[in-house]
Amino acid sequence: xxxxxxxxxxxxxxxxxxxxxxxxxxxxxxxxxxxxxxxxxxxxxxxxxxxxxxxxxxxxxxxxxxxxxxxxxxxxxxxxxxxxxxxxxxxxxxxxxxxxxxxxxxxxxxxxxxxxxxxxxxxxxxxxxxxxxxxxxxxxxxxxxxxxxxxxxxxxxxxxxxxxxxxxxxxxxxxxxxxxxxxxxxxxxxxxxxxxxxxxxxxxxxxxxxxxxxxxxxxxxxxxxxxxxxxxxxxxxxxxxxxxxxxxxxxxxxxxxxxxxxxxxxxxxxxxxxxxxxxxxxxxxxxxxxxxx
Numbered sequence: 001x002x003x004x005x006x007x008x009x010x011x012x013x014x015x016x017x018x019x020x021x022x023x024x025x026x027x028x029x030x031x032x033x034x035x036x037x038x039x040x041x042x043x044x045x046x047x048x049x050x051x052x053x054x055x056x057x058x059x060x061x062x063x064x065x066x067x068x069x070x071x072x073x074x075x076x077x078x079x080x081x082x083x084x085x086x087x088x089x090x091x092x093x094x095x096x097x098x099x100x101x102x103x104x105x106x107x108x109x110x111x112x113x114x115x116x117x118x119x120x121x122x123x124x125x126x127x128x129x130x131x132x133x134x135x136x137x138x139x140x141x142x143x144x145x146x147x148x149x150x151x152x153x154x155x156x157x158x159x160x161x162x163x164x165x166x167x168x169x170x171x172x173x174x175x176x177x178x179x180x181x182x183x184x185x186x187x188x189x190x191x192x193x194x195x196x197x198x199x200x201x202x203x204x205x206x207x208x209x210x211x212x213x214x215x216x217x218x219x220x221x222x223x224x225x226x227x228x229x230x231x232x233x234x235x236x237x238x239x240x241x242x243x244x245x246x247x248x249x250x251x252x253x254x255x256x257x258x259x260x261x262x263x264x265x266x267x268x269x270x271x272x273x274x275x276x277x278x279x280x281x282x283x284x285x286x287x288x289x290x291x292x293x
Contacts, residue, residue: 003075005039006068008032009047013065016055084119091280092121096135097145100224100243101267102126106145109291113284120280129199136270142281144270145288147199147241158269158285160292163241165204165263168253170234175256182260183213190218190236192227200224203263204239211261228253239263 011021012032022032040047047061057065085091097106102124110122125141132144136155148157167181173189175181194201201220208215218236221227225247227238232252240248245255269288271277277285 001039001042003072005035005042006071006075008035009039009061009064010068010072012036012048012055013057013061013068018050018055086279088117088279088283089119091119091278092123093143093278093280093284094123094125094141095143095145095284096125096127096132096141098129098132098147098243099126100241100247101145104243104246105292109284109288112291113287116287117280117283120283122284130197133270136272139272142271142277143284143288145267146270147203148266148268149199149270152270154272156271156273157266158271158289158293159266160268160288161266162264163243163267165239165258165265166242166245167256167258168228168231168238168240168244168248169256170231170237171252171254173237173254175237176254178256180257180259183208183211183258184260186237186239186258187213187215191216192219192221192230192236192238193217194224194227195220195222200241203265207261207263241265241267243267 007025008021008027011024012018015021015024018029018032022029025032027035036048043060043064045060046058047064049056049058095106103126106124110124113120113122125135127135129146132146133149133155135141136144137153145160147163148159149155167175167186169175169181175185175189178185193204196202205215219230221230224240224244227240228244228248228251230236231238231248239258248255269285271281271285274282274285
């Protein structure tokens with residue numbers, strides 16, 4: 001039983017006229033009769049009795065009427081919903097983003113997206129950057145925002161900009177007067193960073209290892225916001241992505257560029273190939289690129 005057969009049956013049953021039903025459906029009467037016969041053959045019995053002057057529903061036809069009406073209504077609702085989705089008038093997308101980006105830059109893109117597509121719901125999952133990649137890979141979300149992964153495999157990466165890591169210090173710190181701070185000077189003080197396994201910590205450790213600098217960690221935490229709060233409370237110093245600058249300043253910390261060596265890493269959108277994205281997610285990808293790239 002297909003939707004064309006359901007429409008044909010309802011048109012005949014409601015008008016009790018093959019001629020009227022054929023006109024309504026823009027079919028010839030032979031084509032309409034064939035559609036009804038195919039439906040009856042599929043279901044296993046007669047739905048209509050027909051003479052030269054009279055058409056009537058069989059008991060089975062009477063039983064099919066409310067079912068057919070529900071099926072047609074559900075089909076039309078589904079058709080309408082899908083048209084709205086393709087026209088970006090209905091839908092929902094979820095973005096996984098590292099918290100530093102979600103709290104600082106992402107709201108601007110969400111505002112731009114909402115201005116163009118006000119009927120699309122947007123949900124944000126702020127998770128660690130390593131988790132972002134796994135959520136995209138496991139199809140838990142369509143779009144993720146994070147540092148560029150070292151191993152994309154079957155995923156796509158769309159760069160938005162390059163982030164340069166910065167040093168954050170408590171107020172009145174001895175290094176506060178310097179315009180830039182070198183790593184060796186910074187590591188003379190208690191160092192605070194993220195717990196393993198964190199891509200931020202991994203970047204710091206690998207960069208310092210290549211530079212021949214030993215990293216001794218005094219304190220570590222699970223979130224960059226916690227690291228910033230610990231610094232502002234005078235527990236030590238830290239190096240964080242520049243994404244965290246505004247949050248660190250609001251927490252009362254001092255921000256300075258860190259050099260010798262610098263740490264730079266691209267931030268971008270991680271997703272499946274564009275051809276696999278929903279219309280709503282593809283539109284969000286374009287908004288993100290146009291907003292930041």
